[in-house]
Amino acid sequence: MKAKTDTADVIIIGGGIVGCSTAYNLARRGARVVVLEKEDVAQEASGRNRGNVRLQLRSRLELPIAMEAVRLWESADEELGLPTEFRKVGNLLVTYHDNIAEGFGKEAERHRDLGLDAHVLSLDQIRELVPGISQDIVSGFLTTDDGHVNPQKATWAFATAARRLGADFRTGTRANELLVENGHIVGVRTEGGDISAPVVLNAGGVRAPELMKPLGIDLPISPAKHQILVTARMPLVTKPYLRCAGPRVSFGQTADGTLLLGMGPAQSVGFDTSISRAHIANIMRETIRLVPPLAAARVVRAWTGWFEMTPDDHPIIEPVESVPGLYVSAGFSGHGFALGPAIGRLMASLILDGTPTHPIDGFALSRFQGEKAKVEHEPDSLVARLGRLTAEGLH
Ligand SMILES: Cc1cc2nc3c(=O)[nH]c(=O)nc-3n(C[C@H](O)[C@H](O)[C@H](O)COP(=O)(O)OP(=O)(O)OC[C@H]3O[C@@H](n4cnc5c(N)ncnc54)[C@H](O)[C@@H]3O)c2cc1C
Known part of the structure; x- marks a missing residue:
């Protein structure tokens, strides 16, 4: 059997809709992607939700992303070659x-x-x-x-399409530690060994905070x-x-x-x-x-x-300033599945081009930190x- 490569352009932690959609969009653009999933694709929130692709009563910050997501859901079956039941x-x-x-x-x-x-x-x-x-x-x-979409089928559709484009999904593989050298992310430690990459995305859903704590970063999820x-x-x-x-x-x-x-x-x-x-x-x-x-x-x-x-029901999406190469996209507060296809594109664009497809300033972790910390619910x-x-x- 061919040995698994232990280097990648991007390591994604989490095989939920965020991880799978981002893996698909990165692989489509030629990036070498490894996805680490401690269980299997769509085992956590992305496989347990009700598939409501809701635009109604979305906040001002999320609505443009949700509207783009609906457009992408409409063409997803054709694009991915598998049914999402949207x-x-x-x-x-x-x-x-x-x-x-x-x-x-x-x-x-x-x-x-x-x-x-x-x-x-x-x-x-x-x-x-x-x-x-x-x-x-x-x-x-x-x-x-x-x-409305079938969340399990849809997450698997993104994962399968990403795999076809070369993304390497390592299921049953927990990311145990983020590896940092000279202040930069350099890879991830797993039970099966270390994997090196200059970019790591933490898309670990409700478990995303666990890997950040040792770096002194508190994700309030x-x-x-x-x-x-x-x-x-x-x-x-x-x-x-x-x-x-x-x-x-x-x-x-x-x-x-x-x-x-x-x-x-x-x-x-x-x-x-x-x-x-x-x-x-x-x-x-x-x-x-x-x-x-x-x-x-x-x-x-x-x-x-x-x-x-x-605390404000919005996700945390950012390149982590204190650790270049490390990105977070998590904390979608119970209504993130709907956004999945657009978030994948947004993250791929942020990672590969340095510019997200939608403004993300309102999703920065810093909104919860320091004297200016604000928790606003709007509208x-x-x-x-x-x-x-x-x-x-x-x-
Ligand atoms: C009951 C329920 C109903 C919902 N209904 C809706 C709805 O109708 N519409 C909607 O838009 N949203 C809904 N949601 C919310 C939606 O499911 C989530 O916002 C979305 O699925 C989040 O996707 P994710 O990829 O960020 O996280 P997840 O799907 O949780 O994926 C994270 C993955 O990371 C893996 N992981 C975590 N830590 C590690 C590690 N250290 N190493 C390796 N792998 C790791 C986990 O195993 C998991 O598979 C609902 C959620 C629930 C629970």
Whole structure:
């Protein structure tokens, strides 16, 4: 067997959507890439999420990246040669409460100003999209450009396309240490030996902080547990991804008819993976209240995953100033899958050209450091708060 090369142009730590999409974009441009993944591709958040490619209630900083990502998702199957199951289905936020509904008009207008197709819907109009919706719902806020994707297939599609272009994926290989000489990154230590490279990208998701600590760099990324239920296949329940303003129950229907159910806010309970039967009961109770015919839905599986939260719900993306050659792209705060294809392009451009495809100043780690540290959530209207996945629902 041919020996593995122990040098690369770029080492990527993490085989999630960020690592795989970046590997694909770097390999496409001729870089020699090694991806280190401690388990397998799409084993963490990128394989456990609900595939909501949400534009609705995205912040000003993330929206241009999310809009580019939608364009890239639309052509991804053809480009990668594998199915991602991306479909443009829209996002529909509904409420039982008049005081919340009042905010929908303002949000729809703001979204239209940002270039999105956005509408306020009456109960009758909602019923055309979600025939079984509760009579108690008073209004809906629909954006139609959002999409849905199969996250496991999509991550594997990027990984497979990257491999075809020569990227070397080393699964079951943990990065144990970042190697630094004379202040510059020079490689990564693994159990199987050292790999040298002048550039290393830490795309380790919720685990990204662990490798940075020995360098004295504190990445404020922490886990928030989110539990998902999947039902047996059902006839059409909803075309758009449906979210309720409060309680924060939500679900999308996959291309093959299963429903992916969940209820926020995500919980800060450390690296806990336990499934709560009480939470399953809560999700089902609120799902049935929202769409009463779902009393007939059969739950076939449950799982949990961790949102990788930063204090302001935005990722940390930067070339690490104190260690030339080291880059970070992590902490996407529970809504990063949607951005995956655009983040891969952004990172490849940042690494190879020194210029990102979108401004990243707002994603610098320094925003959390020193006297100027700021934790801003924007836009800050009542309804816009629901863009944050750890916020309580609106009642
Ligand atoms: C339940 C749930 C639902 C979600 N729903 C949505 C949604 O609908 N829409 C959306 O846009 N986002 C959603 N998200 C968020 C989304 O999944 C993440 O933002 C995104 O997948 C992050 O991708 P990533 O590549 O940064 O991290 P990850 O997918 O976590 O990948 C990081 C990888 O790095 C590996 N790794 C870490 N440390 C090391 C090391 N030292 N050595 C080697 N490998 C290492 C890990 O094993 C992991 O595979 C959801 C998340 C969860 C948990």
